[in-house]
Amino acid sequence: QVQLEESGGGLVQAGGSLRLSCAASGRTFNTDTLGWFRQAPGKEREFVAAMRWSAGTTYYADSVKGRFTISKDNAKNTVYLQMNSLKPEDTAVYYCARKGFFGGSYYLPAAYDSWGQGTQVTVSS
Numbered sequence: 001q002v003q004l005e006e007s008g009g010g011l012v013q014a015g016g017s018l019r020l021s022c023a024a025s026g027r028t029f030n031t032d033t034l035g036w037f038r039q040a041p042g043k044e045r046e047f048v049a050a051m052r053w054s055a056g057t058t059y060y061a062d063s064v065k066g067r068f069t070i071s072k073d074n075a076k077n078t079v080y081l082q083m084n085s086l087k088p089e090d091t092a093v094y095y096c097a098r099k100g101f102f103g104g105s106y107y108l109p110a111a112y113d114s115w116g117q118g119t120q121v122t123v124s125s
Helices: none
Strands: 002-007 010-013 018-026 033-039 046-052 058-060 068-073 078-083 092-099 119-124
Touching: 002 092, 018 033, 018 092, 018 119, 033 078, 046 068, 046 078, 058 068
Parallel strands: 010 119
Antiparallel strands: 002 018, 018 078, 033 046, 033 092, 046 058, 068 078, 092 119
């Protein structure tokens, strides 16, 4: 089992930046992808960004492309989400998630088998 712990959320003004961190522990050796999702009140959880752990291939939702960057530190088993040019519509709880090699498509929440507790990001206008 893999444990995930997010940090770095907070309150920021529109146009500002935040960096989220997700530290993975436990049985991480079968991890194919680490992803970030978000969920705003009254909305479904949606894909934000993902990274193939070994290859480093990255994927982004259209809504964040060019503003958010996902990266990793292999030595620390940590994945980051650098969020720039934040908008009020980016306000949500952000979750880190882990997908194994047979979990399905990277953009589907159902493909992920481990989730962090979430961190709140609030962007004021």
